[in-house]
Every structure is written in C-alpha cells, then in structure tokens.
Amino acid sequence: MPSAASTSSNRPSDADVVVETRNLSKIYRDFWGRDKKAALKPLDLEIRRGEIFGLLGPNGSGKTTTMKLLLGLIFPTSGEAFVFGKPATDVSKNERIGYLPEESYLYKFLDAEETLDFYGRLFGMPPEERARRSAALIEMVGLTRDRKRQLREYSKGMTRRIGVAQALINDPELVLLDEPTSGLDPIGTREMKDLIIDLKARGKTVILCSHLLADVEDVCDRIAVLHQGELKELGRVDELLRVTGITQIRAGGLPPAAYEEVRAVLARHGASDVEIGNPTTTLEDLFLEVVRDTEARPGRRARAAATTPADGK
Amino acid sequence: MVLEQEIPRFAAWIGPALLTFLLTVGLVSLFVGLAAWLVQAARSGPLDAGDRVYRGILTGLRDLAGTSPGRVWALARLAIQEAVRRNVLVVLAVFALVILFAGWFLDPASVNPGRLYLGFILGASTFLVCTVNLVLAVFSLPADIKSKAIQTVTTKPVRTGEIVLGRFLGFAIVGTVLLTLMGLAGWAFVVRSVQHEHELTAGGLQEIRDDEGTLLGYEGRTGSGRGHRHFVRLDAEGNGIAENTQGHRHRITSRPDGGEMVSTVGPAEGLLEARRPLRGTLRFLDREGKPASKGISVGAEWAYRQFIEGGTAAAAIWTFDGITEEAFPEGLPLEMTIRVFRTYKGTITEGIHGTVQLQNPSNKLRSEAIPIVAREFTIEELRIPRRLNTVLADGRVQEADLFRDFVSDGRVEVWLQCLEPAQYYGVAQADFYLRLGNGSFAWNYAKGCLGAWFAMLIVTALGVMFSTFLSAPVALVAAVAVLLVGQFREFISRLFQSQLTGDATIAPGGGPIESLYRIVSQTSITLELDPTPAVQAMKLADMVLLAPMRVAAGVFPSLSALGTGDFVAGGFDIPGDLLAADAAETLAYVAAFCIAGAFCLRAREVAS
Numbered sequence A: 001m002p003s004a005a006s007t008s009s010n011r012p013s014d015a016d017v018v019v020e021t022r023n024l025s026k027i028y029r030d031f032w033g034r035d036k037k038a039a040l041k042p043l044d045l046e047i048r049r050g051e052i053f054g055l056l057g058p059n060g061s062g063k064t065t066t067m068k069l070l071l072g073l074i075f076p077t078s079g080e081a082f083v084f085g086k087p088a089t090d091v092s093k094n095e096r097i098g099y100l101p102e103e104s105y106l107y108k109f110l111d112a113e114e115t116l117d118f119y120g121r122l123f124g125m126p127p128e129e130r131a132r133r134s135a136a137l138i139e140m141v142g143l144t145r146d147r148k149r150q151l152r153e154y155s156k157g158m159t160r161r162i163g164v165a166q167a168l169i170n171d172p173e174l175v176l177l178d179e180p181t182s183g184l185d186p187i188g189t190r191e192m193k194d195l196i197i198d199l200k201a202r203g204k205t206v207i208l209c210s211h212l213l214a215d216v217e218d219v220c221d222r223i224a225v226l227h228q229g230e231l232k233e234l235g236r237v238d239e240l241l242r243v244t245g246i247t248q249i250r251a252g253g254l255p256p257a258a259y260e261e262v263r264a265v266l267a268r269h270g271a272s273d274v275e276i277g278n279p280t281t282t283l284e285d286l287f288l289e290v291v292r293d294t295e296a297r298p299g300r301r302a303r304a305a306a307t308t309p310a311d312g313k
Numbered sequence B: 001m002v003l004e005q006e007i008p009r010f011a012a013w014i015g016p017a018l019l020t021f022l023l024t025v026g027l028v029s030l031f032v033g034l035a036a037w038l039v040q041a042a043r044s045g046p047l048d049a050g051d052r053v054y055r056g057i058l059t060g061l062r063d064l065a066g067t068s069p070g071r072v073w074a075l076a077r078l079a080i081q082e083a084v085r086r087n088v089l090v091v092l093a094v095f096a097l098v099i100l101f102a103g104w105f106l107d108p109a110s111v112n113p114g115r116l117y118l119g120f121i122l123g124a125s126t127f128l129v130c131t132v133n134l135v136l137a138v139f140s141l142p143a144d145i146k147s148k149a150i151q152t153v154t155t156k157p158v159r160t161g162e163i164v165l166g167r168f169l170g171f172a173i174v175g176t177v178l179l180t181l182m183g184l185a186g187w188a189f190v191v192r193s194v195q196h197e198h199e200l201t202a203g204g205l206q207e208i209r210d211d212e213g214t215l216l217g218y219e220g221r222t223g224s225g226r227g228h229r230h231f232v233r234l235d236a237e238g239n240g241i242a243e244n245t246q247g248h249r250h251r252i253t254s255r256p257d258g259g260e261m262v263s264t265v266g267p268a269e270g271l272l273e274a275r276r277p278l279r280g281t282l283r284f285l286d287r288e289g290k291p292a293s294k295g296i297s298v299g300a301e302w303a304y305r306q307f308i309e310g311g312t313a314a315a316a317i318w319t320f321d322g323i324t325e326e327a328f329p330e331g332l333p334l335e336m337t338i339r340v341f342r343t344y345k346g347t348i349t350e351g352i353h354g355t356v357q358l359q360n361p362s363n364k365l366r367s368e369a370i371p372i373v374a375r376e377f378t379i380e381e382l383r384i385p386r387r388l389n390t391v392l393a394d395g396r397v398q399e400a401d402l403f404r405d406f407v408s409d410g411r412v413e414v415w416l417q418c419l420e421p422a423q424y425y426g427v428a429q430a431d432f433y434l435r436l437g438n439g440s441f442a443w444n445y446a447k448g449c450l451g452a453w454f455a456m457l458i459v460t461a462l463g464v465m466f467s468t469f470l471s472a473p474v475a476l477v478a479a480v481a482v483l484l485v486g487q488f489r490e491f492i493s494r495l496f497q498s499q500l501t502g503d504a505t506i507a508p509g510g511g512p513i514e515s516l517y518r519i520v521s522q523t524s525i526t527l528e529l530d531p532t533p534a535v536q537a538m539k540l541a542d543m544v545l546l547a548p549m550r551v552a553a554g555v556f557p558s559l560s561a562l563g564t565g566d567f568v569a570g571g572f573d574i575p576g577d578l579l580a581a582d583a584a585e586t587l588a589y590v591a592a593f594c595i596a597g598a599f600c601l602r603a604r605e606v607a608s
Helices: A063-071 A091-096 A112-122 A127-140 A156-167 A186-201 A213-219 A237-241 A256-268 A283-296 B010-044 B046-065 B069-085 B090-105 B113-147 B149-154 B160-194 B402-406 B441-467 B472-487 B489-501 B512-521 B533-555 B565-570 B576-603
Strands: A017-029 A035-048 A052-056 A078-083 A097-100 A174-178 A205-210 A222-227 A230-236 B205-209 B215-221 B231-235 B240-245 B248-257 B260-269 B275-279 B281-285 B306-309 B315-320 B332-337 B339-342 B352-359 B370-374 B379-384 B387-391 B397-401 B412-418 B423-427 B432-438
Touching: A017 A063, A017 A205, A035 A063, A035 A078, A035 A205, A035 A222, A035 A230, A052 A063, A052 A186, A052 A213, A063 A078, A063 A174, A063 A205, A091 A097, A097 A156, A112 A127, A112 A156, A112 B069, A127 A156, A156 A174, A156 A186, A186 A205, A186 A213, A186 A283, A205 A213, A213 A237, A222 A237, A230 A237, B010 B046, B010 B533, B010 B576, B046 B160, B046 B576, B069 B113, B069 B160, B090 B113, B090 B160, B113 B149, B113 B160, B113 B441, B113 B472, B113 B565, B149 B160, B160 B441, B160 B576, B231 B248, B281 B306, B306 B315, B306 B412, B315 B432, B332 B352, B332 B412, B352 B379, B352 B402, B352 B423, B370 B379, B387 B402, B397 B402, B412 B423, B441 B472, B441 B565, B441 B576, B472 B489, B472 B533, B489 B533, B512 B533
Parallel strands: A052 A205, A052 A222, A097 A174, A174 A205
Antiparallel strands: A017 A035, A017 A078, A222 A230, B205 B215, B215 B231, B231 B240, B240 B248, B248 B260, B275 B432, B281 B315, B306 B423, B315 B412, B332 B379, B332 B432, B339 B423, B352 B370, B352 B412, B387 B397
C-alpha cells in the first residue's frame, strides 16, 4: 500500500504538516457490534501547508469517511488523526478550519445574512467583523441580491454558494471541501475552481474530495486515490499523469504543408505511432467562451463555436 | 386548600437536598461510566475501554469548563428563530380558544368560581407551554442530525455542551415568552370573569324589630349576580355585609335618600386573595378525651382528613407558635375549613354546630366555648377577641386577656369540638390557621406562573437531553414516560415502603404482580392474602420490580410537586420557602439533564 506518512509514533512536530493520519480506519458496525462495512482501511497520510490535496475515488470509496474522521464528526475504529497537531476530536482545532459538506447542510429557515451571522457568532467574531465579512462573502459568491431570502427558496447552486461562504467565514487556514462542484453549473464550477486556486495563492491548505476527475486534475497539487476504503495511489498530479514513452510537441502557426516534413523527421529518428493534427479544447472551456461571448454581444450567435486554439481564436 | 406535607424552611431543606443531589449524581455517573466501560470493553478490551472512558470523561469536563456564553447565545438565537419560523406562536391562538371555551363552559355559579377559573387557567397554561416546549425540544436536534445541518455546527469550535445549553436556553426563552403572554391573558380573563355586582333594594330586605318595636336591623337577600345571591344582615343604619357565598362576601353601605334607604353593595371581597397563614400542629383526642394518634376514619380512601365525633369529648387541637401581641393586636383571626360527615341527614341547609376554645398549653386555662357552624366548602372566619371569658373551677365566669392568660411562650392551643351527636367534623392540619395578613394577589398569581415556568424548564431540559441520543418520536415517548413515573413518585415511594415493611396500610394492594393477581381474582385491596409460598414468592417478585421503580421515582421529576397553582386558586400566598425549594430543584434537574445531554451528544457520531 502506498504511504506518505511518517513512521514516527509521536505527533507531527513539523509545523508544515497540517494533517496527519496513522493507521486510520473506520468500520461501521451493526447494533450488536458486528462488523458491517469497512469504510476505511488503515490509512497513513500527511498533508502539508499550502497544498491542494484531492481525495479521489468512486462512490463509497472512503473519501467522505476520511474527511469526516479528520473533522471529528465520526470516531475512528483504530488509528489516529491529527489536524494542526491536535487530535481530530479536539474541538479547538476547528478555529482554523472551514468545511463545506457534500450538500451544504444549512438551516433552511435562515436567510444568507442570518446564516453567515450565525456561523460568525460561533467563532466569537465581533459584530462589526461579522457584518463586514458576511457582506464580503455574500458579494464574493454572488448572492447580494438574494441575501434576504430564506435558504429554503434557494436553488441547489445558490445553496452551494452560501455553503462556501459559511466555510470561509472565519478565514480558515485549512479548508475541507466535500464534492465542491456538486450541483454547480459550468460557470459556478469554474468559479469554484478559481476560488480553490485563489485560496492556495493566499497560503491556505485545501483538501477536497470528488469523483469528478477533471475538477481534481485542474486544481490539485497532490491526490490520493481511494477504492473500496483502501489507498491505491498517492502523489503529485503531474507526476501521476505523466505518460512515459510518448513525446508531445506543440507548435503554433505550422501550415499543413509542413506536416509531412515533420512526420519524415520523426520517422528518421525512429518515432512510431506519430499523430499530427489540431488539439481539441475542453467542453468546459468551450461553454465558458460561449457564455462570455453571449454576454459581451447579446442577441448574436457566439463566435466561440467556430474557433479553436490552433486558430489562435 | 390541601397541604399533605409541611413546607420545610428552605435553610433547613437545602443542605440535605444538596447532599442527596450530589449523591444521586455520583451514583448515576458511576453507573453510566461502568456501563460505557462494559460496552467498550466488549469491543476493544478492558484496558483500552478504560482509557477511552477516562479520556472521554476528562475531555467532556474540559469542554464543559470551556463553555462560551457567546456561542451558547448564538445557538439559543438559532433555536428561537427555528421555533418562531415554525409558527410556534400558533399556540397562543390555541390558548385564546381555550379561554373562549372556558368562558362558555366553566360554571360561574360553582362553589368557588375564583378557584375554578384560576385552577383552569394555570393548568391550561402549564399544559400548553410544557407540551409545546417538549415537542420543540425533542424534535429539534434529531431534525438537525437527520438533515445533517448539525455537521456545519460541530465542525465549528462548538462544544457539545454549548449545543445542548443553546437549545435549552432558546426553547426556554420561547416558553417564557409564551407563558408570559398566556399568564397576562389568563389574568385578564380571571379578573374579568369573577367581577360582578349585586343589587340590593328595599324590597329585598325585611326589618327586624324587638318586642318594643325598636328597629334592630335588616335581613334579606341581594339580587342575583353571576349566578348567585347573598344572605344580607344589616344594622339599623343599613350597613353590614352580604354573607359568604361562593368564597366571597360584599360590604354594604346605605344612605338615606328622600326618606328612603339606598344601599350600595361593594365589590367582592375574598375572591382573589393571597392569604398569609400561620399554621399550627394538629393532635387529636378520642371520644373519651384521651390523646389519640389520629382521628376517626369515616371510610374515605383519602385519609388526609381525620374526623372527630360530635357530642363526645373528641377534639381536634391545634397548637400555634409565635403568637405575639404585636402580630395580632386585634385578636386572633382564625380561619377554618371543616368537612362535615353526617350519619343522619338533619337539616341539610344548615351547618353542623360546634365550638372553638382557646387553651393555655402550660396552665391548661381554657376559654369559654365560642359557638361555630360548620358549612361545607367554605372557609369560616372567626376573630377571637382580646377579652375572653373563662370558667373557673368553682363555676364562676371571669374575664381573661388573650395574650396574658392563654398564650404561653408564644404558644396557644385552639380546640375544635363538634356538638351534635352522631355527626362528625373532618379536619387536617392545614385546615385551621391564623391569618397573618394578605399578600398581593397579582404577585401571588405571578408566583403561580413561576411554578409553571419551573415545570416548563424541566420538561425542556428533559426533552433536549433525550433528543441527543434518541430519534424524535422515541425521545418524546421517553420524556413522557419519565414525567409519568415522576408524577407517581410519591405513590411508588409509599408502595415500596409498604412492601418493605409489610405494612399494607401505607399503600394497600401490593406491587404490580400482586395487583394483577387481585384484579384477576377480584380480591379487594383491603383483604390480606394468606401467606402461602406462592404469595410470598409474588411479594418477593414485587420487591424486585419495585426496587428499580423506587430508584427511578426518586430521581425523576414530579411536575405536580412543583405546581403552585393550588395555592393561587385556593387564595393562599405561595410561601417563599416553597418557591425557593422549587427553584433549587428545577436548577438541579436542568443542570443534570444538560450535562447528561452534553455527554450523550459527545459520545455519539453526529455524521454516521
């Protein structure tokens, strides 16, 4: 089993280590105490300050269980978890944590302002700071016009946004995001990813779990792949995705007439399975381009549909 | 009013009560800790279990010590917002409906309408506010856990104790607001309902003259008001009283107007009062005048009142302490509630005749008998004057001074005897008292509402505690079960004592199994069962069943014991000692339930 944990039996002394787990496991039991499901098999993990760490895996792989164990929402069957050097069940660690649950479980009878005010009070923030921070976060997640509406009237995307705002109310050092792009449209998804990158730029540590591979790939520095409660892969995203034995060459402004010449040069050097053509953009990029263009030129057909990166747009 | 137990002085009560509380909390904690250790030991071995339980307790206590008022208030506000947005104020509309029905269906011509209205309003307010708060308390936290909203709270720096305390405080504030509004509405309803007027016309009065034709006064009846009339006695000037009916009377003043006498009936007196009684201790003499431990039982199942036989030497004797001239400068204002048991009907519209006498407890000097007439369901008032006659040994009558001759070291005895042979007077210790004065009825009503408030606080804390580890419907059932057991805690206690001592008179009928046997075999509860081996086994099994019930009954709260509505409805000032003891008991229960709830919530996985 891959492992990145220290083998020391002491708590992490390295100030850069934000999260550490040692043989952390969780087995759900039935009423009689019989093992029902091993949600997480012994896991050793170390997450450092300032990185975006992704927990990746299919449904039921143990991602959310790991996150709940780190938050102290559930108790480990064996092993230990430390956050900021404190046991995961220590409430004081939460001062420095922001958490966005999978479905933004918030109080539906509150409006956006009341929601943020409530969570701000839980951090003991003074009234002026609560008001200032709430207004800034509501502005940031684009809910200014809907700030007086009760959350029961919000769409799923809006609920997700206010969920993000409550996770950031205390300007946390460590942000845990459970399926952060779930329920968001492509624009919201992109904004969320931009936000995660922005958090990293501000020195925050982000742990996110998702089964949307593209999202993880776009933002994470390191990932852990879980399957059936077991850690299967752990490492930097760029290293894990690097395909050895195949060389990629990108060039702009190359005319089609030059393709054969390039192919011949590559053949001379023994290259096999040579492909030359225009790369494709992602559907997300295409969609965002269409939306931006439509907003810039209302009533016209979007130009983005006919452009490609190779054309230089 | 009925006062089955003496109200102890708070200063004397609080010490032993505190000791009992700490002992109970210690034993319950020990039991729970042991149970937790056993469960953990079965899963992960005894050593690891011990370590977990120890760390759990330590962390729990540390969390409790780190409770933040700011976070508690934030969670309390949330609970209030939740309650308000779930339209809890609808209960006020229900209360308005209750008042409406009360106005329609409560009989204004009842024996004591003030008591009826007050008892109903206080009872309805308590029931409504307790029900609403119980439902709010048991459904709130499980709903949060089910909707997973609790996860966004527990991942903030919030202690479980703060969650429990916040819920309790929030719902307690909601309950307090509801109770205040209900109390005010109830007050207005009661005051308006009992207010009434009577007319007194010259046609309703008859002149009373002596043989020489001199006008002595007037007799007659008032006009009807709120379903009743009063018998009236006036002096020659037309001043007097409308006698006690339905627990009140009216003063009547008259003035001449153009050759005619115009009488004015004043407002009702004694209807909404807060009497401050000085109570004594009661002992009995049997029909031969010998001391007896109690009076005669006339067969009533409720042995609260004991009876004395008329036309014999039987007497009920109260000894009052603290009698001083300063406290009672105008004599002793004695007030009496006397039940009557007739072995023959007699003149049913008239009361039973008896006497009241004073006796010096030291030199046994006794006053002349003061005649009284005992009527059912009314409080008879008798002012014993400063100057009294006493019959000397040689038969001479001599005037004596109340305080100099009958009071010894601040103590005086009041003797009650029934004069009519084969008729009986029934009395309890609380039935005779000296009236020290009057408290404010409004303040007494507020104190009565305070009793309801205590009940609401306990119910809320109980509901919140159960909701930390049970689903909402189960928590509701559990809370109701605890309150029901608590309601019968006196009975269970007596039953256990009866089984333990073998004295069937304490609580006849036996424990659950014996009761079932008696029901099936149709055996009366007063009939002693033959001590066969089967009966012995049955009694032993009852003891085994009753022991945990007795323990539970000792721990569970009794809302009826906290209720002070009887004092208000009965027209008695609620003693400060009782209120202080109730407040301390409420605080103890609330603290215990909140701490237990905090530990229960801490021990569970809110996200599993």
